[in-house]
Amino acid sequence: DRKIKIAPSILSADFANFGQEIQAIEAQGADWVHVDVMDGHFVPNLTFGPQAVKSFRPHVKTVMDVHLMIAPVDPYIDAYADAGADVLTAHIEAGPHIHRTLQAIRAADMKAGVALNPGTPAEAIEHLLDLTDLVCVMTVNPGFGGQKFIDMTAKVRRLRTMIGDRPIHIEIDGGVDPTTAPLLSAAGADVLVAGSAVFRGGSVSQPEIYGENIKNI
Ligand code: DX5
Ligand code: ZN
Numbered sequence: 001d002r003k004i005k006i007a008p009s010i011l012s013a014d015f016a017n018f019g020q021e022i023q024a025i026e027a028q029g030a031d032w033v034h035v036d037v038m039d040g041h042f043v044p045n046l047t048f049g050p051q052a053v054k055s056f057r058p059h060v061k062t063v064m065d066v067h068l069m070i071a072p073v074d075p076y077i078d079a080y081a082d083a084g085a086d087v088l089t090a091h092i093e094a095g096p097h098i099h100r101t102l103q104a105i106r107a108a109d110m111k112a113g114v115a116l117n118p119g120t121p122a123e124a125i126e127h128l129l130d131l132t133d134l135v136c137v138m139t140v141n142p143g144f145g146g147q148k149f150i151d152m153t154a155k156v157r158r159l160r161t162m163i164g165d166r167p168i169h170i171e172i173d174g175g176v177d178p179t180t181a182p183l184l185s186a187a188g189a190d191v192l193v194a195g196s197a198v199f200r201g202g203s204v205s206q207p208e209i210y211g212e213n214i215k216n217i
Pocket of ligand 2 (some may be wrong): 035069
């Protein structure tokens, strides 16, 4: 049985305090650190760019999982490689040449992820599986933390069958909490991103709340 990884999204952290927030979630059991990059164009919100992500790198001892909600992607791939991303995920909806994007991410020595908005079917990535290390299934419309979960368990099941024996992660992003997480892992997901469900109630001075929240997912 598959070990489920929890990837807290620092979108729900204190933006004045990223270094300590990252150290706190890792000390409290985070498996990966999920970094949401938004450009105010592909999604209706803005977060941070490659220079900020590079400044997070020394604090991340696990895996820095960078989710790009930007368009275009290709001009920024080298900047995120230089920033130290381990996994770099681009949306299939972000441009006409996802094949080229995934090749470029791997060529820059990162794991290549492809993200699917809720309206995009599993079949959209059928011809990309040999170029992909991670499929990110969005269970909210990307842009904000704390939104209502959109059930994509049927899509996850379909992807798991399509992936077969390939060593590809299925990551879920949006509305993951103690109620939705078991359905998602049963459907075949192995990486669960969680923002509000990890950070709620805690702080860097009360990090044990993060730990309880992580355990409860
Ligand atoms: C959504 C982001 C998510 C988000 C998840 O646009 O990609 O990573 O922060 O937040 P929660 O877990 O609060 O739904
Ligand atoms: Zn994300």
